[in-house]
Amino acid sequence: MPTEINNLVAERLKLDKFxxxxxxxxxxxxxxxxxxxxxxxxxxxxILESSESMLTSEILKTAKQxxxxxxxxxxxxxxxxxxxxxxxxxxxxxxxxFGKGGYRWHLVEAK
Amino acid sequence: MDIARIREDFPVLxxxxxxxxxxxxDSACMSLKPLQVIAAMLEYYEQxxxxxGRSIHKLGxxxxxxxxxxxxxxASFINTAEPEECIWTRNAxxxxxxxxxxxxxxxxxxxxxxxxxxxxxxxxxxxxxxxxNLKIEIVEANDDGTFDIEDWKKVIDTNTSLISVVHSSNVxxxxxxxxxxxxxxxxxxxxxxxxxxxxxxxxxxDVQDLDVDFSAISxxxxxxxxxxxxxxxxMDLLKSMNMFLVGGDTVADVRYIDGKIVPExxxxxxxxxxxxxxxxxxxxxxxxxxxxxxxxxxxxxxxxRSLLSFMLKSxxxxxxxxxxxxxxxxxxxxLVAFMVSTVNTAHDVAGYLSDxxxxxxxxxxxxxHPYHYQMGxxxxxxxxxxxxxLYNNRKDVETFxxxxxxxxxxxx
Numbered sequence: 308m309p310t311e312i313n314n315l316v317a318e319r320l321k322l323d324k325f326x327x328x329x330x331x332x333x334x335x336x337x338x339x340x341x342x343x344x345x346x347x348x349x350x351x352x353x354i355l356e357s358s359e360s361m362l363t364s365e366i367l368k369t370a371k372q373x374x375x376x377x378x379x380x381x382x383x384x385x386x387x388x389x390x391x392x393x394x395x396x397x398x399x400x401x402x403x404x405f406g407k408g409g410y411r412w413h414l415v416e417a418k
Numbered sequence: 419m420d421i422a423r424i425r426e427d428f429p430v431l432x433x434x435x436x437x438x439x440x441x442x443x444d445s446a447c448m449s450l451k452p453l454q455v456i457a458a459m460l461e462y463y464e465q466x467x468x469x470x471g472r473s474i475h476k477l478g479x480x481x482x483x484x485x486x487x488x489x490x491x492x493a494s495f496i497n498t499a500e501p502e503e504c505i506w507t508r509n510a511x512x513x514x515x516x517x518x519x520x521x522x523x524x525x526x527x528x529x530x531x532x533x534x535x536x537x538x539x540x541x542x543x544x545x546x547x548x549x550x551n552l553k554i555e556i557v558e559a560n561d562d563g564t565f566d567i568e569d570w571k572k573v574i575d576t577n578t579s580l581i582s583v584v585h586s587s588n589v590x591x592x593x594x595x596x597x598x599x600x601x602x603x604x605x606x607x608x609x610x611x612x613x614x615x616x617x618x619x620x621x622x623x624d625v626q627d628l629d630v631d632f633s634a635i636s637x638x639x640x641x642x643x644x645x646x647x648x649x650x651x652x653m654d655l656l657k658s659m660n661m662f663l664v665g666g667d668t669v670a671d672v673r674y675i676d677g678k679i680v681p682e683x684x685x686x687x688x689x690x691x692x693x694x695x696x697x698x699x700x701x702x703x704x705x706x707x708x709x710x711x712x713x714x715x716x717x718x719x720x721x722x723r724s725l726l727s728f729m730l731k732s733x734x735x736x737x738x739x740x741x742x743x744x745x746x747x748x749x750x751x752x753l754v755a756f757m758v759s760t761v762n763t764a765h766d767v768a769g770y771l772s773d774x775x776x777x778x779x780x781x782x783x784x785x786x787h788p789y790h791y792q793m794g795x796x797x798x799x800x801x802x803x804x805x806x807x808l809y810n811n812r813k814d815v816e817t818f819x820x821x822x823x824x825x826x827x828x829x830x
Contacts, residue, residue, distance in 0.1 A: 362762055363762065363763050363765055363766050363769075364762035364763045364798075364799070367763065367798045368798070371798075385763065385765055385782060385797075385798045385800065386765070386781070386782045389765040389769070393769070403769075405766070405770055405773075405774075405825075405828055405829070406828065406829065407760075407829060407830070408760070408761065408762050408829060409761040409762045409763060409766030409767075409770075409829060410766045410769060410770070
């Protein structure tokens with residue numbers, strides 16, 4: 308999965324292939340954070356990496372787990388967190404579909 | 419009120435969002451801006467973008483006159499005894515912090531606030547109590563956002579020095595019985611600060627009639643620009659308060675005597691307005707006050723009540739929807755907080771209505787976490803809030819309700 312994510316991030320953010328091969332997923336995200344990807348957005352990507360798809364409520368619940376403390380902020384109320392997810396959807400990195408229980412989110416498959 | 423004509427004043431209402439005409443039901447967070455306010459601010463930037471109260475050249479004179487006139491307009495809007503009782507701030511939050519930080523309170527005295535406060539109405543006072551080792555006591559609102567006046571009589575005692583109370587709740591919309599609370603407070607020697615962020619934009623506000631000691635207002639919720647607020651305070655209290663920020667424009671003179679810098683501070687409002695001010699914002703605030711007064715605050719209140727009544731009735735008829743706050747529209751500002759049981763978080767309701775219907779409403783805990791915890795609602799689940807203003811019409815509410823029906827069907 309990390310390789311797929313690397314390729315996905317690389318493709319969407321137009322990164323050099325060498326760069327994605329040499330650096331870890333988190334390293335890429337950290338680097339991209341400096342060029343505009345927020346910490347909350349990084350957190351959403353990391354959470355969705357662990358599951359095929361998740362409801363908004365599940366993402367918010369997961370974001371409060373200890374392993375995401377270093378990335379997730381503003382997730383008590385969720386406002387900024389969901390705004391970050393919507394930005395990722397607008398960038399084509401993730402997608403959402405409305406159905407039973409609310410929106411279900413998933414990573415967009417790398418081509 | 420000619421709503422169709424009023425809507426023409428708001429250029430953003432011509433926008434199409436996701437293929438739908440904009441339906442804006444988030445005015446409790448941020449109001450839309452009329453051309454009259456935009457034009458007043460544009461005129462400042464285009465014609466006299468100078469320092470007010472400092473430069474003596476022609477542009478400075480024009481800026482000073484406009485800045486001063488705006489204070490008078492705002493003072494008239496809330497009926498202060500004198501314009502100088504209006505202090506320009508960044509927002510109601512800063513106004514509340516100014517009171518909490520700077521008003522003189524006796525050692526060992528008690529501050530009173532409520533579970534219904536916006537965090538900006540509680541936290542500055544919680545921190546003041548912590549800073550000076552004062553007592554703090556909380557009045558618990560009823561689940562519908564109303565208060566029992568007996569609770570106030572019990573909590574406010576002769577040791578109470580300051581009370582912070584939200585006049586109109588940003589989550590339940592309920593209007594507090596301010597006159598009664600003020601009477602109890604003053605009877606026992608306490609000062610009272612009214613959080614009017616949600617009240618001032620939607621109801622006639624007369625600070626002298628209410629006899630509040632302080633009032634905090636955010637201009638961005640009343641058709642004015644962002645980054646501008648007002649603190650009203652009775653002049654004798656403002657004079658007695660400690661400084662909040664100091665620096666340029668707050669002083670009559672700063673002498674250098676025997677190796678010491680000795681400031682001589684100006685009276686209010688300058689005492690509290692340190693540094694270069696948001697002149698365009700203040701001028702926009704004056705224009706907003708003028709605009710609302712030209713329509714009439716009583717007319718706006720009645721119009722909102724009519725929409726509120728329709729919205730409440732429509733929501734009550736829906737299965738799967740729970741409404742928070744009183745349904746007595748005579749003690750309620752034009753907003754409704756609610757939850758939809760078929761959707762796991764309020765954010766998804768707001769997202770769906772925006773994506774599919776161009777309806778903008780708020781989701782989350784609205785900076786009122788204590789009330790949400792009191793109601794057993796985790797902040798991340800939150801509630802939705804639909805709020806109306808003078809530019810909304812019945813069709814807006816119908817579109818919102820139609821979208822909500824579709825949402826329930828799609829999420830069940």
